[in-house]
Amino acid sequence: xxxxxxxxxxxxxxxxxxxxxxxxxxxxxxxxxxxxxxxxxxxxxxxxxxxxxxxxxxxxxxxxxxxxxxxxxxxxxxxxxxxxxxxxxxxxxxxxxxxxxxxxxxxxxxx
Amino acid sequence: xxxxxxxxxxxxxxxxxxxxxxxxxxxxxxxxxxxxxxxxxxxxxxxxxxxxxxxxxxxxxxxxxxxxxxxxxxxxxxxxxxxxxxxxxxxxxxxxxxxxxxxxxxxxxxxx
Numbered sequence: 288x289x290x291x292x293x294x295x296x297x298x299x300x301x302x303x304x305x306x307x308x309x310x311x312x313x314x315x316x317x318x319x320x321x322x323x324x325x326x327x328x329x330x331x332x333x334x335x336x337x338x339x340x341x342x343x344x345x346x347x348x349x350x351x352x353x354x355x356x357x358x359x360x361x362x363x364x365x366x367x368x369x370x371x372x373x374x375x376x377x378x379x380x381x382x383x384x385x386x387x388x389x390x391x392x393x394x395x396x397x398x
Numbered sequence: 399x400x401x402x403x404x405x406x407x408x409x410x411x412x413x414x415x416x417x418x419x420x421x422x423x424x425x426x427x428x429x430x431x432x433x434x435x436x437x438x439x440x441x442x443x444x445x446x447x448x449x450x451x452x453x454x455x456x457x458x459x460x461x462x463x464x465x466x467x468x469x470x471x472x473x474x475x476x477x478x479x480x481x482x483x484x485x486x487x488x489x490x491x492x493x494x495x496x497x498x499x500x501x502x503x504x505x506x507x508x509x510x
């Protein structure tokens with residue numbers, strides 16, 4: 288069964304304190320891995336797509352990486368406005384076009 | 399560029415009623431998917447429509463149905479509402495294939 292697990296569930300950081308969020312997956316053929324950010328009362332906002340192991344994408348203070356079993360979202364020198372829930376999702380061969388989501392990591396950054 | 403628009407933003411219904419939710423995708427996007435988000439289960443896939451045809455379906459009962467119109471707008475219907483149907487219903491659109499899905503802000507459905 289296709290599965291996505293995110294850790295930790297919650298993470299509290301001080302402004303400027305870098306860290307990483309983990310997304311591990313077991314799927315029947317990965318077609319793509321997606322990172323989203325979700326703010327309270329809003330829908331998920333697309334951040335990155337990764338398609339193959341070794342691929343990396345960067346955007347401002349965020350960097351996403353992918354291996355054959357997991358993906359990391361590295362946050363460098365975070366700011367309070369980076370506080371949100373970060374969701375990882377995979378598109379797998381068996382699930383077709385559906386995204387399979389992890390439960391998310393809720394990040395709180397204090398100044 | 400306008401994003402995905404969902405209406406209404408909030409709905410309150412009672413058990414046994416039915417409800418219809420609406421979604422307008424990003425211009426040019428022909429694929430529309432629906433997801434249910436709850437605190438316990440997270441985001442779960444309901445179904446996807448492409449060119450007015452249901453292309454994929456998740457593991458939800460037949461009370462959940464949808465359709466897509468020729469202008470790519472989509473509606474989702476839930477009949478015989480149950481308390482457990484209380485959730486945030488999210489619509490997402492994409493160009494197609496393995497392109498990323500872009501989400502609207504959802505419809506918050508509360509069942510009394």
